[in-house]
Amino acid sequence: MSSVAVAGRTGEWLESPGFGVYVHIPFCTHRCHYCDFNTYSGMEDQYEVYVEALVADILRWEGPAPMASSVFFGGGTPTLLPVGSLARILTAVRDRFGCAPDAEITIEANPEGTGEKVFAGLLDAGFNRVSFGVQSLVPSVLTGLGRMHSPATALRAIAAARAAGFDDVNADLIYGSPWESTSDWRVSLEGIVEAEPNHVSAYALTIEEGTPLATLVATGRVPDVDPDLQADRHGTAEELLGAAGLERYEISNWARPGRACRHNVLYWSAGDYAGFGAGAHGHVAGRRSWRRRLPRDFVAGVDAGTSTEAGAEVLDADARCGEAFMLGLRLASGLDLAGMGRRYGAEPLATRMPVVQELTSRGLMEWEGSCLRIAPSATMVAGDICARLL
Amino acid sequence: MDQAHQRAIAVIAHIDHGKSTLSDRLLQLTGTVSDRDMREQYLDRMDLERERGITIKAAAVRMEYAANDGKRYELNLIDTPGHVDFGYEVSRSLAACDGVLLLVDAAQGIEAQTLTNLYLAVDAGLEIIPILNKIDLPAAQPDKYAEELAALIGGNPDEVLRISAKTGEGVPEVLEAIVEKVPAPTGDPHEPLRALVFDSIYDSFRGVIAYLRVVDGRLTSRQQVRFMAAGLDVDADEIGVMSPDAQAVELLDTGEVGYLISGIKDVGLAKVGDTVTVRPGSAATALPGYREPKPMVYAGIYPTEGDDFPLLRDALDKLKLNDAALTYEPESSGALGFGFRCGFLGLLHMEIVRERLEREFGLSLIATAPSVGYEIELTDGVKKVVRNPTDMPDPSQILEIQEPYVSVMIVTPTEFVGTVMQLCQERRGELKEMHYLSTERVEIRYKMPLGEIIFDFFDRLKSLTKGYASLDYEPAGLYGSSLVRVDVLLNQQPVDAFSTIVHRDKAYDYGKTMTERLRKLIPRQLFDVPIQAAIGSRIIARETVKAKRKDVLAKCYGGDVSRKRKLLERQKEGKRRMKQIGSVEVPQSAFIEALRVDVDGSKT
Structure with a gap:
């Protein structure tokens, strides 16, 4: 990788964030009870047809197709697919969109079942960033979360990816689950710091509607999460990751300088992207669309030669601007109102200025030049603040 | 007959x-x-x-x-x-x-x-x-x-x-x-008509239907009659009897019971207790016992949606046609917006009116805590009646406050006598009489401020006596009391809807109860919110709603945007529906819950 700072990788809001391509692989070996992603287990026999459909759908894309500045393979567990299949899909993306020479190409992986050989293959295929679902480095917490891997497996996977030549490695962590103590969280953070990924995402466990965990909580079999405790845990992450040279550039994301995730920065900058695969979302110039959720429906659509799009919404300038606030204020840099004005015009900004004024006067937001951001002390109440600016 | x-x-x-x-x-x-x-x-x-x-x-x-x-x-x-x-x-x-x-x-x-x-x-x-x-x-x-x-x-x-x-x-x-x-009636058929109105209801087709008993004389159809207390002369368009359905008749003879329809559109003009006589040749005196209906309990009634104020006004106008005892006048509250201070005969009457407003007119309402009417004599000699705690003058201007008392009758099994007496003493009651109905049951009479009855007295009585005690009360005049107004402040800002007038000795309890209740009802904000109860400038109780520390979406990526936006839109809509007290956002439900007085006089 080039050491020159690449747009997006500083983690700052971008007026022109490039163009992203998202590819969804909706398969897991088993479903975690807290997860509300569009993913399915026990569909191994569908992998091949799914890959075929995905490739075909990418190649027949009729929307705008600028050169991709980032590609992201998410899931599910994309690494369940053979490296060859992943390579074929990525080739389709290159064929249809083209990838910038410095494009960031990420793949999500589970710690289990990925060895050095796989990583070498992924590198060969063109992937240059890998993101691991580590979640915790404490066995009892992993058990509580229903994860199959051990802490050692996770650390080995990170090491293997690095050994294979991946510079950009991310580890996802989950904090504030009912199975985790304060010291457990410190153990996870310290262990991750030692493994030296250059990017860490740490998420407060959220009880998502419709998940098995939500039922467990609703029926009193698992205690609900404690928001105050989660705020404390976020503070611990800030402290330990910061001390290790990882800077928080988004509410739940830390990176070494210049190692922010460009693809996600594009999302938070309300940029344009195409999404492929079951349930994948896309956004082009204020039009948000999503594809059929069930893999077999997605495949059937491709086979029938009909669109796999299941729905879309077109946002007006005001809604786009509100959304840009909701997304951009997640970034520690905040968003650049000069750029916002160029994008959406003065009117939607003008209607929000009185709220901004009130929030800044209360110390909840602050200006830096033309950038407006949530005050660091108010990071964990960003939801309340964003709701006012929507 | x-x-x-x-x-x-x-x-x-x-x-x-x-x-x-x-x-x-x-x-x-x-x-x-x-x-x-x-x-x-x-x-x-x-x-x-x-x-x-x-x-x-x-x-x-x-x-x-x-x-x-x-x-x-x-x-x-x-x-x-x-x-x-x-x-x-x-x-x-x-x-x-x-x-x-x-x-x-x-x-x-x-x-x-x-x-x-x-x-x-x-x-x-x-x-x-x-x-x-x-x-x-x-x-x-x-x-x-x-x-x-x-x-x-x-x-x-x-x-x-x-x-x-x-x-x-x-x-x-x-x-x-x-x-x-039962003896037969003994009216004089040769005297001028005197008929006692013992009920009157409003029917949207026929207007007011007055139920009456002919005490003296006779009432014939299409005759001109006078409602004596109201001073209203009308034609008897239709007279009749219920048997059980209405049947028009030509004559209601001495001693008979029936109804009178006379084109009146407001029950307030054909009040219970009034005497109907003929015209000309009217009776010289009305039957005894007529009284103007007098509200005993007052409460502010507000629409939860400010836009519904005109609907509430129309609904009260309509209810009034059928309810001579209901009184109402517009008032405004910083916390609740525009509404009406309504007067009721008592708590059940209040419940019924409220329920009818909600059910028959589809309104969603908030009622303030009920209050009684206090007669206040100011130092400058002026007298005024305060029915809304916020109208209470500054203590320094008050010479004397009088509050309405009631004579309370409680019938209870003897085993609960002690419990009942304790409750009544707590409520500033004064024991007047005990009358043993049998060896097991006793009738206890207390003189007590009405203001003490309208706060969950009935519920407490019922729960303390396992449901066995029953209660009744009747007005017993006005007496001087040491009363104060307790205000409740949110983030230093008084919330008028929570102000109440209580006896000085009860002020602390009220303040403590309200601040504790509100602490549980007010959602955490972006800053600490002190909740205080105060008499004038003296703080008597305090609680704090600690600032919320986490209200954030853990993640929001490309596939999440629409859904997460909807989540936040819901949150924003929730904020919009909240009442703003200074910078504190208070949900409607907090007012409703905090003002809930768990009294239902209709239950046994």
Whole structure:
């Protein structure tokens, strides 16, 4: 990788964030009870047809197709697919969109079942960033979360990816689950710091509607999460990751300088992207669309030669601007109102200025030049603040 | 029919002691309603009454009865409201009667409200026929309660009728007793007409229907009549009787009971207790006992949606047509917006009005804590009545405050005497009398501020006595008290809807209760919110709602945007619906919950 700072990788809001391509692989070996992603287990026999459909759908894309500045393979567990299949899909993306020479190409992986050989293959295929679902480095917490891997497996996977030549490695962590103590969280953070990924995402466990965990909580079999405790845990992450040279550039994301995730920065900058695969979302110039959720429906659509799009919404300038606030204020840099004005015009900004004024006067937001951001002390109440600016 | 063969009677009974069932049986036995048309609680026409199991508005029904003496009698059954709030209406209904059926559950014995009404009937000099109902119940103790009744009204336990209105057992004897024991009316047919209005209801098609009893003289159709208290002259467009459906007649003779429709559109002009006479040739004096309805309890009623204020006004205007006792005037609250300060006869009346506003007019309402009317004499000699705590003048300007007292009657099993007395003492009660109805049951009388009754007194009484005690009260005048206004402040900002007037000794308790309640009801904000209770500038209680520390979406990526935006939009919409007190966002539900006074005088 080039050491020159690449747009997006500083983690700052971008007026022109490039163009992203998202590819969804909706398969897991088993479903975690807290997860509300569009993913399915026990569909191994569908992998091949799914890959075929995905490739075909990418190649027949009729929307705008600028050169991709980032590609992201998410899931599910994309690494369940053979490296060859992943390579074929990525080739389709290159064929249809083209990838910038410095494009960031990420793949999500589970710690289990990925060895050095796989990583070498992924590198060969063109992937240059890998993101691991580590979640915790404490066995009892992993058990509580229903994860199959051990802490050692996770650390080995990170090491293997690095050994294979991946510079950009991310580890996802989950904090504030009912199975985790304060010291457990410190153990996870310290262990991750030692493994030296250059990017860490740490998420407060959220009880998502419709998940098995939500039922467990609703029926009193698992205690609900404690928001105050989660705020404390976020503070611990800030402290330990910061001390290790990882800077928080988004509410739940830390990176070494210049190692922010460009693809996600594009999302938070309300940029344009195409999404492929079951349930994948896309956004082009204020039009948000999503594809059929069930893999077999997605495949059937491709086979029938009909669109796999299941729905879309077109946002007006005001809604786009509100959304840009909701997304951009997640970034520690905040968003650049000069750029916002160029994008959406003065009117939607003008209607929000009185709220901004009130929030800044209360110390909840602050200006830096033309950038407006949530005050660091108010990071964990960003939801309340964003709701006012929507 | 001639007066000698007329009888007008009312049933005095506690809720659930079987008044409606007995009425049904009487209607059936006299053939007034055929078995085929019979449905339960025939006379309780209004939905509201049916659902609550209570009778709000009196009705009168005429029955023809062929007695054992071979003669035919005209029996008029006049229904009486069964609750404390309607004591005056009860007294007017009784005034229209010649006798009463005192109906008591043979498993429960007499209750406080029944006692009050019984005393009213005794005072009115009415013949009383004691009846024990529900003798078919396994828990019935007819011997025991017959003694209690006999002791109360004077007489022999053997004279107490024992019936089951449900099965019909003993009901024919009730009809015979009415004819034998209740005296016929003794009005003078040659005097000018004097008819007592004992109920009046508003019908959207016919206007006001006044129920009346002809005491003296006679009322003929299409004659000009005068409502004496109202000073209103109208034509008797239609007169008639209910049997049980309305039947127009040409004449209501001396002693007869019927209705009058005269084009009046507002029950406030045909009030209960008024006297109807003819014109010209009017009676010189009205019948005694008329009283203007006087509200005892006040509360602010506000629409939860500010836009609904005109709807609320229209709804109150309409309700008023049918409810002469309801008063209302516009008021505004910093916390609740625009609404009305309404006056009610009592708590049940308030509940009924509120329920009708919500049910019949589809309104969603918030009511402030109920208040009584305080008479305040200022240092400059001016006197004023304060019905809303926020109108209370500064303590330095007040010479004296007087508050309404009531005479409270509680009937309880003797084992709870101590508990009841403790509760009454806590509520600033003054013990007046104890009267043992039997070895097991006692009637206790207290003089107590009404303001103490309207705060969950009834619920407390019920729970402390395992539901056995019953309560009744009547106005007992105004007395000076050491009262203060307690304000509640959110983030230093007083919230007018929570201000209340309490006795100085109770101020701390009220402040503590309200601040604690609000701490649980007010959602955490972006900053600490102090909740204080204060008398003037002196803080007497304090709680804090700690600032919220986490309110953030853990993740939001490309596939999440639409869904997460909707989540935040919901949050924003929630904020929009909140009331802003200074910078504190307070959900409507917090006002509703904080102002909830768990009193329901209609429950037994």
